[in-house]
Amino acid sequence: MKGNDKLLTVLNQLLADELTAISQYMVHSEMCESWGYGRLHGAIEAQAKDEMHHAEWLIQRILFLEGVPVVSKLNPIRIGKDVVEIIGTDQDAELAAVRAYNTGIRLAREVDDQSTADLLTKILKMEEGHVDWAETQRDQIEQMGLVNYLTNQTGGAAS
Numbered sequence: 001m002k003g004n005d006k007l008l009t010v011l012n013q014l015l016a017d018e019l020t021a022i023s024q025y026m027v028h029s030e031m032c033e034s035w036g037y038g039r040l041h042g043a044i045e046a047q048a049k050d051e052m053h054h055a056e057w058l059i060q061r062i063l064f065l066e067g068v069p070v071v072s073k074l075n076p077i078r079i080g081k082d083v084v085e086i087i088g089t090d091q092d093a094e095l096a097a098v099r100a101y102n103t104g105i106r107l108a109r110e111v112d113d114q115s116t117a118d119l120l121t122k123i124l125k126m127e128e129g130h131v132d133w134a135e136t137q138r139d140q141i142e143q144m145g146l147v148n149y150l151t152n153q154t155g156g157a158a159s
């Protein structure tokens with residue numbers, strides 16, 4: 001089924017966002033592992049896996065709409081130098097994702113592609129969950145102090 005060209009371009013932009021997030025989160029998750037923060041490692045790794053599912057779903061949809069999925073394009077990757085920066089840069093990426101998915105949903109509805117709008121809505125809800133996770137970490141750091149927060153992150157991987 002041939003999809004709307006403008007919508008296919010937006011789906012490929014969202015795909016580039018997801019592929020960028022996967023790379024950024026994989027590096028961040030392994031940095032946390034190397035510092036001994038097993039719980040943070042597990043949480044960020046789980047998030048990277050969510051983004052991988054999003055990329056898969058976008059690729060499936062682009063193919064269904066007879067477009068060409070572009071997997072060779074990455075946006076600039078922002079690597080934090082410590083845990084606070086890692087959480088902050090990942091939160092920035094998630095807030096940008098929420099904006100981008102809302103824009104994509106509006107376009108999908110404009111061109112009468114309700115199934116694409118439904119898929120993007122499903123992903124949007126997960127991105128909102130990722131923003132919420134980052135906000136919770138920042139609240140905890142503020143309330144209990146960074147040292148206490150980091151002490152809590154040294155356990156085994158949390159899923």
Ligand SMILES: [Fe+2]
Pocket residue numbers: 018021050051054097123127
């Ligand atoms: Fe995502």
Ligand SMILES: [Fe+2]
Pocket residue numbers: 021050051094097126127130
């Ligand atoms: Fe996300």
